[in-house]
Amino acid sequence: MELDEVIKYELRLYIAGKTAKSVTALTNLKKYCEEHLKGQYVIEVIDLLQQPQLAEGDQIFAIPTLVRKVPEPIRKIIGDLSNEEKVLVGLNIIPVSK
Template sequence: MLKALRRVTVKENKPVDSVAEFEQEYDEKRKRDKYVLRLYVTGMTEKSRMAIENIKTICEEHLSGRYNLEVIDIYRHPVLAKGDQIVATPTLIKKLPVPIRKFIGDMSETEKILMGLDLRMKKD
């Protein structure tokens, strides 16, 4: 990240507002980030359905074209539950970009999810 910043300042050869430039660069980079999300649900319960619906809406609105959402029914793949430390369901795991984050619930609190996914930007 630092490397990129230095390259930018040298190229444009302007007085530097480094904070603003850093943020701009960071935002742009983040907008290019690929999101790998995994949602664990337990069959087609009401909570599962809600969670799938809610997360799909969020992804389409904010991550259109650069996300990969995998929905896993742990009734069918119980062995995966252990690896990803699933206790509560539904659970959403943000695998990429790092850091890994976990969300539990029916994904109805959009604001919390956006914050957690680092999609709530300063200017929004």
């Protein structure tokens, strides 16, 4: 049994359609997660054009917004996630040494 394969990060990315910012945010998020959280994360993408009622639960006022649900406390990052250092600090992820 692999203890490393436990989901430690539950991330939600709120977008509104396939805009350039939304696509960039998802691409960046997947890249960072693969580099720093391999096998320890799940990403749920919520398109507010299709499910606008879900914005209220996480108090989403701007998009794209990344919400870290687990581990607590909940953290949010707004924007296209292009600044890797800001995203890692915002999510409280210690970068893996390269």
